[in-house]
Amino acid sequence: MNKLENFVAGKWITGDGEGQPLYHAVTGEAIARASSKGLDFRSMTSFAREVGNPALRKLTFHERGRMLRALAQHLQQELPHFYEISYQTGATRADSWIDLEGGIGNLFSYASLRRKFPNLPYTVDGESHNLSKGGTFMGTHLLVPKEGVAIHINAFNFPVWGMLEKLAVNWLAGMPAIVKPATVTSFLTEAVVRSIISAGILPEGALQLICGSAGDLLDHVQSQDVVTFTGSAATGLKLKSHPAILRESVPFNMEADSLNCIVLGQDVEPGTADWDVFIKEVRKEMTVKAGQKCTAIRRIFVPEAKLEAAWQSIAGVLQQTTIGNPKNEKVRMGALAGQTQKAELLDQVNKLLAASQLVHGSLDSVELIDADPAKGAFISPLLLVNDQPFRQTASHEVEAFGPVSTIMPYKNAEEAVALSRMGKGSLVSSIVTSDPVLARNYVLGAGPWHGRILVLNQACARESTGHGSPLPLLVHGGPGRAGGGEEMGGIRGVKHYMQRIAVQGSPDMITAITQTYQPGATGRFDRVHPFRKYFEELEVGDQLLTGKRTVTEADIVNFGNLSWDHFYAHTDHTSLEGTLFEKPVAHGYFVLSAAAGLFVDSSAKGPVLLNYGIDELRFVKPVYAGSTIQVRFTCKEKIEQEKKLDTDLPKGIVKWMVEVMDETGEQVAIATILTMVQKRLDEPTK
Incomplete structure (x- = not known):
């Protein structure tokens, strides 16, 4: 029998002793042994x-x-x-x-x-x-x-x-x-x-x-x-x-592992599209991986008047689930991971049955395709009903880790939230509803007790990844019984x-450490305009102080006619009483456009390929006709870009700090703009 190896300090090592036997979940035969003894x-x-x-x-x-x-x-x-x-x-x-x-x-x-x-x-x-x-x-x-x-x-x-x-x-x-x-x-x-x-x-x-x-x-x-x-x-x-x-x-x-739940909204009626979405989601979460998912649905809450209709519908689709040898293309549910897992599951189910009724499935028999129930770790999906969920609390305390769920009634939305909380913390909860008020109230009420909440209905069901699918960019975890942790979640x-460390110092020192220009840091000036430099030649802190431009009333009128922005503050001298403005003010976007006219190098074609966008923009002081503006333009950060195709130009993104000042030296606008800048063609690139 094959003995698994451990990978230790760069080498594959077999553990000492006989090791633990590992079994084929479908056939029951021993397939390997595992030991870490002696490591x-x-x-x-x-x-x-x-x-x-x-x-x-x-x-x-x-x-x-x-x-x-x-x-x-x-x-x-x-x-x-x-x-x-x-x-x-x-x-x-x-x-x-x-x-x-x-x-x-x-x-x-x-x-x-x-x-x-x-x-x-x-x-x-x-x-x-x-x-x-x-x-x-x-x-x-x-x-x-x-x-x-x-x-x-x-x-x-x-x-x-x-x-x-x-x-x-x-x-x-x-x-x-x-x-x-x-x-x-x-x-x-x-x-x-x-x-x-x-x-x-x-x-x-x-x-x-x-x-x-x-x-x-x-x-x-x-x-x-x-x-x-x-x-x-x-x-x-x-x-x-x-x-x-x-x-x-x-x-x-x-x-x-936690007692995750799904709630059928009060607005959902049998025979509707949302009802079908609900039934399909429950079936999937009970049978995928034979219910062996930490996110699987263990508790099902439905309006009490729809309890019988709901469990009968769920039982109906579970009856259609084919079980057996996973290699058979007709099979939709395979085996548990092993006989140990099956024994533990049955022990937990018996605890649940002390306060619930089994309405679908069997603990001791299962109809299989191309498999032997005496050898494989197979079990049928088990659906239980607990009609007194506030009194019979085992459903909120005992988890059977397999294709087992308990359906329970609730009277109103407040009870649905209360029941969801009785699991004492879970990885995920779902609610099937098309009522936005009901959805919002459930999310806010149940939110502190669940790591993730899926609001499911016909509008998103086709593309939804489902109740039980954690995603890399969203946190996976939950409070209380679920562990209180978070996994994945992107950044x-x-x-x-x-x-995380707090770093204190002068703007120059923090700029050097972070490789991101900080306001107030010393800029570097030279005779070469920043837009004449290739990506590799630019350094964080490269700076340009532009010439000046005086804003005129004609500028304001012309920009309004060009942009069709005739907001009263720019055009109407008679409507400014009680406002923040003394007289018609220049458009903020004109100020930024005029700033670009001051810092852009238009003398000849250079390494700057295009304007990539604006990350931040604030207008902090009004600019009136007669004001004179000037720009301090600084290389703030450089971002590498990889070539997707061999034919692509080598390039990177450069963030620039744009500080627009008036004749008093005070800032009137501040922005971060991005440009795409070419790398030198004669330099090796990553």
Whole structure:
């Protein structure tokens, strides 16, 4: 029998001893053994910190992002192999798609997110703040990669997605990882990690793998490390309270299985499109991955007058769900991950049945296609009814981790919110309604108790990713029982693996550190106009002080006629009493246009390819006829752009600070404009 290996300090190592046997979820045969006995977990953490961390920290966000993209492209080529192994976990093709291609999709998403960061190993976090009257002292916030290792302890239900959705984030942030998958499905995780390592894309020490027990791994965590956990709330609590984690104040992100719920709005009637959306969503969440999802619907709340119609409709579609060998194209629901998971599920269902009635399915028999119920870990979908949800509370306390849901009645919208809260915190809740008032009240009332809320109806159902699908750019987590943590979430997730620091100093010093020009910093002047410089030649702080222009009444009238903007403040001398203006004021967009006329170099064609847009624009003081304006024009930030095609011009985006001042030296407008600037054709480009 094949024995899984652990990837430790750059080498594949077999654990000592017999190891834990792993079984085929469909046939029941033993397929592998897993052991981490004998591994030196202290050395693993040291290797990650001393080898993997420096290698990743020195890379820029853009380099890390390109690394993720290359890795995702590599894994795509291996998908046929992964699908074949995934079948052994009991997953159908559709189930495996979520796990495999969903996980790879996370790599692609975070690879693209690199564009939201500078081409530096660190980034500015938020706005800068002037801290002095004279403008010589200021502060800002930076995010720098932590100097530790991310330790991921993952659940059995998504052996690939659960790994990649976390790795994508910590790698983009600049931290290495040690992955400890749940042992029962670790054979699939090991296959994917083998492929990752063989690609040679990651720096040494960026990834290590443990197949088997975590041993004393957490004894060796330090303050710069991050620990994440996905699994049961009980196990999560035990890990979260580990003495080393408490002693070292190690960030611990927990995503626990929870009693997620769906609410059928009072406005939805049987036979309508929204009713069909509701029934379809419940069926999908009960049967996809055989209900083995941390986000699956466990509680179903419907108006009491529609309780019977709802459970009969759900039972009807569940009856049509074909169960059996996932390789058979007629099968729509596969097996649980193993007999252990099945035994645990049945134990929890029996607890639920003490206060609920089984209205669909069977605990001891199931009709299968091309599979043996005595060998595989199969079970039919189970639908329960609890008609006294405020008195019989087991439905809000016990989770059966499989194709099991309990339907319960409510009298009014307030009761629906109250019932949703009784789960004491969940990853996700949904409400099916087309009533915006009902939707808003539910979101606000239930929001503090759920990490994500899906408002579902016929308007979005066709393109909705569904109740149970976490997305890379949205946070995945929830309060209370769900763990109180957050995963993914786009930029938010990256910050979890970085240290936020407040940096104080002079504008010149903060400009040098952040590589972003700060107001009040010393500019650099030379005889070459900034628009005559190629991208590589420009430096943050390059500055131009333009000539001057006096605004006339004719300018204001002509701009109004050209733009058709005849707002009274620009044109009517008789309507200004009680307003902010002494006399007709120049259009703000005229002031910006006139400023452009002052700072643009029109002498000849240059490296500036086009105007890319405006990020910020404020008009801070009125400009009247007779005022004289001047512009201080400064290179604020440079953003690398990659060539999409070999034929593309090499180029980057430059942000410019535009400060428009009047004859008194006071600002009348301030903006950040962007230009696309060509790189030199004779220089090597990334």
